Every structure is written in C-alpha cells, then in structure tokens.
Amino acid sequence: MKLEVLGVEKVFSGRSGENRALTPISFEVGSGEFVSIIGPSGCGKSTVLNIVAGLDNASAGKVILDGREVHGPSSDRGMVFQHYTLFPWLNVLDNVCFGQRLKAQKRSKDATFIQTQRATNLLNLMGLKDFHKSFPRELSGGMKQRVAIARALLNSPRVLLMDEPFGSLDAQTREEMQVLLCFLSQHEKSTILFVTHDVEEAIFLSTRIIVISARPGRILAQIQVPFPTERGLDIKLSIEFLKLKARIVHMLHQETVLNKDALLKNLLSQETPGMPASI
Ligand SMILES: Nc1ncnc2c1ncn2[C@@H]1O[C@H](COP(=O)(O)OP(=O)(O)OP(=O)(O)O)[C@@H](O)[C@H]1O
Numbered sequence: 001m002k003l004e005v006l007g008v009e010k011v012f013s014g015r016s017g018e019n020r021a022l023t024p025i026s027f028e029v030g031s032g033e034f035v036s037i038i039g040p041s042g043c044g045k046s047t048v049l050n051i052v053a054g055l056d057n058a059s060a061g062k063v064i065l066d067g068r069e070v071h072g073p074s075s076d077r078g079m080v081f082q083h084y085t086l087f088p089w090l091n092v093l094d095n096v097c098f099g100q101r102l103k104a105q106k107r108s109k110d111a112t113f114i115q116t117q118r119a120t121n122l123l124n125l126m127g128l129k130d131f132h133k134s135f136p137r138e139l140s141g142g143m144k145q146r147v148a149i150a151r152a153l154l155n156s157p158r159v160l161l162m163d164e165p166f167g168s169l170d171a172q173t174r175e176e177m178q179v180l181l182c183f184l185s186q187h188e189k190s191t192i193l194f195v196t197h198d199v200e201e202a203i204f205l206s207t208r209i210i211v212i213s214a215r216p217g218r219i220l221a222q223i224q225v226p227f228p229t230e231r232g233l234d235i236k237l238s239i240e241f242l243k244l245k246a247r248i249v250h251m252l253h254q255e256t257v258l259n260k261d262a263l264l265k266n267l268l269s270q271e272t273p274g275m276p277a278s279i
C-alpha cells in the first residue's frame, strides 16, 4: 500500500473572496505506517484529510493510492470523524456491519456470516462485548467512537483516515482510546493517517509526524518517532518523549508567535483616529 499526496493545494472561494487553505504539500504514507498530521487550528489538516478521502477536490495536485488517482470516496479509504457519526436508529452491531451489508447482495451468505463474526470479534476486542444490541444514545462518547473505529476497520480499508477522533473525549477516556488504537493498529496491521491538535497523542501513536504551519498550511517538518511500535503509556514519561514533545511544541509555538506578531503589526499599521501610531 502506498498513498501519495503530490503537490496538493486548496483555495476556497467564498463571499469574502479567496481563502488559500493549503500551499502545495506533498508526502507519502507506506504500508503499516501510522502518520499523524499536527498543526494550528485552521492550518488545513481536515482539508488534507477530506481531499485524501475524496470528499473534497484539490485545487491543484493529486492523491494517488496504489498507483491510481483518487477521484472520490471509496471503501479503500475508511474515515473516522471527530463528531459521532453513528446511525441512531441502528444498534451497535448493525452500525458496524452497515457498509458490509450494503455490499451483501453481491456476496454469498457465508461471506456475510464471516463479516458479522469479524464485527463481533472487533467489538469484543474493543471492550463492547455486552453492548452489541445497544443503540448509540445508550453509549458514552468513548464507546461511540470505538463503534465508529470498528465500523471503519471492518471494511479493511487500505488506509484509515482519522480526523481528531478523540477530540470530544475527556482526558482519561482519550488516553484509554489512544492505548486501544495503538494496540488495534498493530493487531489489524492498519495503515493510518491521523489528524490531531495534541502533540502527546501524535507522538504516542505515530511512527511519523507531519508538522504543518499556520494557514496556508505547508509542511514544516516530518519527524520519525524513535520508539518501538509496541508502546505503553509509560513512554510518555521518558526523556526522549519529553524532548520530542518540547521540539514539536516549540515549532508550533513559533507558528503562533509569528501569527500574533503579524496580527499586532497589522493592528498598529491601521490608523485609528485619535490614537498614536504606536502604543
Ligand atoms: N468548506 C469550506 N469553505 C470555505 N473555507 C473553508 C472550508 N473548509 C475549510 N475552510 C477554510 O480552510 C482553512 C483550513 O480549514 P481546516 O478545517 O482544514 O483547518 P484545520 O486545520 O482542520 O482546523 P481545526 O484544527 O480547527 O480543525 C480555514 O481557513 C477554513 O476557514
């Protein structure tokens, strides 16, 4: 599996003119990699992911998956969003099997049975053994996201795209989900492109981190994470982890500081009647 993002740019046109969200960005994701994209709010992280998912078009550049250009959504790219996207009228197992059942007409009964078994196993693995028949309204936020991840994994996508999937969770549940995702990604040998604001989360989960600048987004750095793929929460306390965290936080801080400076310059350059030119 090879995902190539080649010179992808995005300019949104709206009532207030053109909004350049991404300058040309290029990167690759290979089989079994867990790549996180991190950057300030509004830098274009979701835009990149939506373009890779085929939910939005690039203004220039292209996305290639295993040699074929991406032109729209497909089950070879599973997506998990920040906000819960389960069908409220379906129970947990039916939510997970939904995509597979759409394909079921083309399949034998045996294949459908095997998929249902796999869904059951995935849900059990994710600590949802007693909740197969529950409806989304009966689940906590973390449980709903586990169902959404199981649904995405069941389709065996070539690459799993995750846009701040733990963004709405409390700190403790978020950490539990990180451990679960770390385990699952190895168990399922998944390839994942993951968006987050959280530097710790990015380091803990990833094999590589792509740091993006403030809008319009461009790649500031690609950092290989120097930890074994099998990790426990204890690595978060190691010196190497803290040093890497400091390096990335510093990079992101520079982006924010630069923006604040530009903002201040802009404010001061605007003449306000009755105000001195400099404060
Ligand atoms: N559909 C749209 N129409 C117009 N502008 C858009 C649209 N979607 C995103 N943008 C703009 O593109 C830029 C990047 O947005 P995007 O949602 O990709 O940022 P992000 O990095 O995901 O931010 P956050 O971390 O807050 O989720 C922003 O300036 C945003 O206003």
Ligand SMILES: [Mg+2]
Pocket: 045, 046, 047
């Ligand atoms: Mg976003």
